[in-house]
Amino acid sequence: MDVTPGELAERAAKLDALNPLAHTRDRFLIPPDLVYLDGNSLGVLPAAVPAALEDAVRRQWGRGLISSWFDEGWWDAPLRIGDRIGALLGAAPGQVVTGDSTSVQLFNTLTAAARLRPDRRVLLTDPGHFPTDAYLTDSVAQLLGLEVRRVPASQVGAALGEYGRDVCVLSYPAVDYRTGELWDLSAVTRAAHEAGAVTVWDLCHAAGAVPLALDETGVDFAVGCTYKYLSGGPGSPAYVYIARRHHADVRHPLTGWHGHADPFAMQDAYTAAEGISRARIGCPPMLSLLALEAALTAFDGVDLRELRSAGLSLTSFFIEACDLLLAGRGFEVATPRAASRRGSQVALRHRDAARLVPELARRRIVGDKREPDILRFGFNALYNTHADALAAVNALRELTIAVTA
Numbered sequence: 158m159d160v161t162p163g164e165l166a167e168r169a170a171k172l173d174a175l176n177p178l179a180h181t182r183d184r185f186l187i188p189p190d191l192v193y194l195d196g197n198s199l200g201v202l203p204a205a206v207p208a209a210l211e212d213a214v215r216r217q218w219g220r221g222l223i224s225s226w227f228d229e230g231w232w233d234a235p236l237r238i239g240d241r242i243g244a245l246l247g248a249a250p251g252q253v254v255t256g257d258s259t260s261v262q263l264f265n266t267l268t269a270a271a272r273l274r275p276d277r278r279v280l281l282t283d284p285g286h287f288p289t290d291a292y293l294t295d296s297v298a299q300l301l302g303l304e305v306r307r308v309p310a311s312q313v314g315a316a317l318g319e320y321g322r323d324v325c326v327l328s329y330p331a332v333d334y335r336t337g338e339l340w341d342l343s344a345v346t347r348a349a350h351e352a353g354a355v356t357v358w359d360l361c362h363a364a365g366a367v368p369l370a371l372d373e374t375g376v377d378f379a380v381g382c383t384y385k386y387l388s389g390g391p392g393s394p395a396y397v398y399i400a401r402r403h404h405a406d407v408r409h410p411l412t413g414w415h416g417h418a419d420p421f422a423m424q425d426a427y428t429a430a431e432g433i434s435r436a437r438i439g440c441p442p443m444l445s446l447l448a449l450e451a452a453l454t455a456f457d458g459v460d461l462r463e464l465r466s467a468g469l470s471l472t473s474f475f476i477e478a479c480d481l482l483l484a485g486r487g488f489e490v491a492t493p494r495a496a497s498r499r500g501s502q503v504a505l506r507h508r509d510a511a512r513l514v515p516e517l518a519r520r521r522i523v524g525d526k527r528e529p530d531i532l533r534f535g536f537n538a539l540y541n542t543h544a545d546a547l548a549a550v551n552a553l554r555e556l557t558i559a560v561t562a
């Protein structure tokens with residue numbers, strides 16, 4: 158090892174001191190002495206949330222009661238908060254709506270997307286997609302009489318060349334939940350369009366960590382959760398993006414009354430609302446939605462390019478520290494080393510992953526384990542530090558034995 162742990166600690170301190178986003182850490186209530194590297198599963202509580210929830214419960218609900226639906230802007234909250242999220246996704250206003258879970262949004266969106274190409278029979282998806290995406294893709298295919306083919310994003314071009322004219326939808330994650338690999342949304346979307354198909358992207362592991370340019374990239378549909386890098390809280394509502402050019406044609410299977418053109422006319426038959434409102438379903442979980450709105454203020458004034466470079470600085474430093482301090486201890490970096498191919502997490506493979514993750518937690522360092530042998534460390538540049546990264550690597554060094562000298 159050319160660099161000593163002491164020198165790495167100095168580097169971490171310097172990098173943290175130079176971080177232009179250092180001030181945003183104060184926007185979160187991080188438990189003292191905790192190194193939290195699991196914000197890619199459940200983000201830390203933003204400082205603005207408790208008071209916003211208190212107000213939502215005691216004043217808006219407690220005193221305003223039913224009048225709050227309109228007097229406090231509850232009815233428009235899914236659209237208002239959708240636009241705030243849209244700004245983080247590179248989407249112009251009026252194309253994102255919040256509500257329901259990612260799973261529900263996936264079902265609604267995949268079905269609506271496939272219906273745009275009724276003469277085609279193949280749904281293309283990632284063999285390593287998150288389980289809920291895999292299960293729902295299969296369900297939608299079953300319901301619509303389609304066939305699912307599982308092709309890695311890196312091989313989509315070849316697959317489309319072979320049978321692309323029969324593909325209706327490509328359903329892919331922007332960032333792989335296990336390895337943290339960032340896919341090329343632009344290249345996959347372009348290839349899909351050349352073959353006449355549409356894309357449904359799952360942004361769960363990208364939104365709020367990686368700058369996205371949905372409008373510019375020509376993405377058709379996207380869904381994502383808000384409890385990871387957006388720190389909306391456990392079970393906070395998901396969102397869906399539908400490019401404006403599809404609004405008039407899109408037909409959802411979940412035709413709830415909030416998506417009706419005139420909800421309070423209480424008509425017998427469904428008529429879809431204009432614009433993104435047609436992606437609304439039923440009554441949204443308002444308290445969670447208002448907590449999410451407060452949580453998103455943690456992004457106020459944050460330049461997303463700066464956030465991305467701070468995130469890459471953290472993951473690059475973590476990988477470098479792993480290379481230096483964990484050599485010969487049975488670890489393998491499963492995340493791409495090229496910054497352009499990396500989201501904001503680093504995954505390490507180790508055959509003792511199941512032992513190491515709880516051992517880390519006992520030392521107040523939280524990451525998580527994914528099957529079969531992956532240790533995941535998520536870095537939210539709004540609150541994580543290089544010192545956090547080094548603490549995790551130092552602990553892993555203490556918990557393992559070097560096999561080679």
Ligand SMILES: Cc1ncc(COP(=O)(O)O)c(C=O)c1O
Nearest residue numbers: 258259260287289334359361382
């Ligand atoms: C890529 C991805 N999609 C979807 C989900 C979850 O969906 P839901 O919010 O419906 O539980 C997760 C995480 O739980 C995920 O990582």
Ligand SMILES: Nc1c(O)cccc1C(=O)C[C@H](N)C(=O)O
Nearest residue numbers: 197198199287334335361392527
């Ligand atoms: N949504 C979760 C939950 O309800 C319980 C525990 C974990 C989660 C997660 O978010 C897991 C996460 N999507 C993953 O990437 O594995």
